[in-house]
Amino acid sequence: MTTPRCDYFEAGRCRSCALIETPIAEQLAAKDARCRALLPEVPAAVWLPIVSGGERDFRNKAKLVVGGSAGAVTLGILGPGGIGIDLRDCLIQEPAIRAAIPRIAAFLDDTGLAPYDVPRRRGELKYALVTAAPSGALMLRFVVRSEHALGTLRRALPELRAAVPEATVLSVNLLPEHVALLEGEREELLLGSSLTMELGGGGSRAGEPRADGSGVALHLRPQSFFQTNTTVARELYAQAADWVARVDPASIWDLYCGVGGFALACAPRVGEAGASGSDARRVLGVELSAEAVRSAERSAQDAGIEARFIAQDATAFALGAAPADVPELVIVNPPRRGIGAELAAWLDGCGADRVIYSSCNPESLARDLAAMPGLVVREARVFDMFPHTNHLEVMVLLERR
The missing domain is CATH 3.40.50.150 (Vaccinia Virus protein VP39)
Known part of the structure; x- marks a missing residue:
């Protein structure tokens, strides 16, 4: 296999896959x-062959920071100064996740909710977390700042289900504090309860x-x-x-x-x-x-x-x-x-x-x-x-x- 090319890496927009230009072997x-x-005390003879994790389409969970602005969100990471960098075409994500990200972004645009601005500590949308099962079913979770965002997403549930019909679990997590955490303790289920892997x-x-x-x-x-x-x-x-x-x-x-x-x-x-x-x-x-x-x-x-x-x-x-x-x-x-x-x-x-x-x-x-x-x-x-x-x-x- 040839090493996959990543436009984000080559442009210097994302360096998370630090070894992507190194052949997988x-x-x-x-x-x-x-x-x-x-582990030098472990004899060479007892080491079994390493198990490969693939070169692309292998990651079953996307932790997407919501950036940009209300009506024009980015889903990916934050760059310098808290500016959102959109990574919706990232090739390490499983295809089911990659296919859903543009529709998730369009849905969030339609809600009118503002992404959370980290430097200014204002806004509502913090993360979109997407997990894919081998069947192609998805778990989609939004991490938000307030009850207002929770209410908006709950009222928009029919539109969300139409936009991402493969999502069998939908939920909203509340994280009101300005802290370096991915999620808070409170989780509100909107649809389903568990994803089957x-x-x-x-x-x-x-x-x-x-x-x-x-x-x-x-x-x-x-x-x-x-x-x-x-x-x-x-x-x-x-x-x-x-x-x-x-x-x-x-x-x-x-x-x-x-x-x-x-x-x-x-x-x-x-x-x-x-x-x-x-x-x-x-x-x-x-x-x-x-x-x-x-x-x-x-x-x-x-x-x-x-x-x-x-x-x-x-x-x-x-x-x-x-x-x-x-x-x-x-x-x-x-x-x-x-x-x-x-x-x-x-x-x-x-x-x-x-x-x-x-x-x-x-x-x-x-x-x-x-x-x-x-x-x-x-x-x-x-x-x-x-x-x-x-x-x-x-x-x-x-x-x-």
């Missing part, structure tokens, strides 16, 4: 080498069905987290499921479980061999976000998957557990800061036979692994979740020494 090799260098079969290679021919679908509520590259997310969950199938633990905790991707990929289904009774694999997901937990519970129920989920801080949950409740395998998928010293020390001494650690920051992963000398990396893999940038996902299978 070189990007992949550099990311793989970086992770190996940060069809991910193929858990417990098999990515995208393949389970033995019964069915697949796993995750339900995303508006404030739930999901990986930005659906193809790589499939591979990530499938790799974890392969490791779990290989060691066949009787019990699993999925800490920082989000909407339950790892737990649902590794848990048994009702009716599968060994999925019922006292010998069933017990899977528990722990996640601080109650919205994400509700999403995970619905996904499990709809798919007939035997997994439980609770809304609680992952570290507090683990540190407060009785020794008899510690599972045979723990999955952790923390934010960029990593799991931290307390949870690393607990994992090192808790007695769990194995840990699967999925990280979006190899530096914090290296720091956390150094704090767990009782565990050794048996297999590792890099996933190019964020092509054309220096960001990546790396996952390791740890076993007790």
Whole structure:
């Protein structure tokens, strides 16, 4: 494949994809080498081939800053002085998102609402957030400043549905403060409740069905987290499921479980061999976000998957557990800061036979692994979740020494 050309990058209007002029093979090799260098104690033989995230049409979520002026909005980023830079033709977005952006912009123009002017701290429209499912269905969320904007968008719901008919979830998030946040706490649903992300079969290679021919679908509520590259997310969950199938633990905790991707990929289904009774694999997901937990519970129920989920801080949950409740395998998928010293020390001494650690920051992963000398990396893999940038996902299978 040839490296995609980006008019925005070449014109100096957007530099978010800092590596876009580097051939993808070189990007992949550099990311793989970086992770190996940060983890020098991991033998070369245990590194699996890096998983590519594609070159274009791979990003399933657009975080579009609303700029410009009332009746002539831009959707993209803010440039110097808070001037809106329109990126509606950005090639990293999935085609369903790219096709919808001009219609979203036209709808916002018709509302007459003014974009939020960051330097002057006035205006209404802050962000348009668009998430695409593999089916082409969309979740569309607007982040606004006031009740006035919320009311305007609610009254314009028929026009919005006509403009973006593929949107199965529509909502408005209120963020009245002048703060460097993407969204506020209050979310008002206008249509639907969750977006269905069809991910193929858990417990098999990515995208393949389970033995019964069915697949796993995750339900995303508006404030739930999901990986930005659906193809790589499939591979990530499938790799974890392969490791779990290989060691066949009787019990699993999925800490920082989000909407339950790892737990649902590794848990048994009702009716599968060994999925019922006292010998069933017990899977528990722990996640601080109650919205994400509700999403995970619905996904499990709809798919007939035997997994439980609770809304609680992952570290507090683990540190407060009785020794008899510690599972045979723990999955952790923390934010960029990593799991931290307390949870690393607990994992090192808790007695769990194995840990699967999925990280979006190899530096914090290296720091956390150094704090767990009782565990050794048996297999590792890099996933190019964020092509054309220096960001990546790396996952390791740890076993007790």
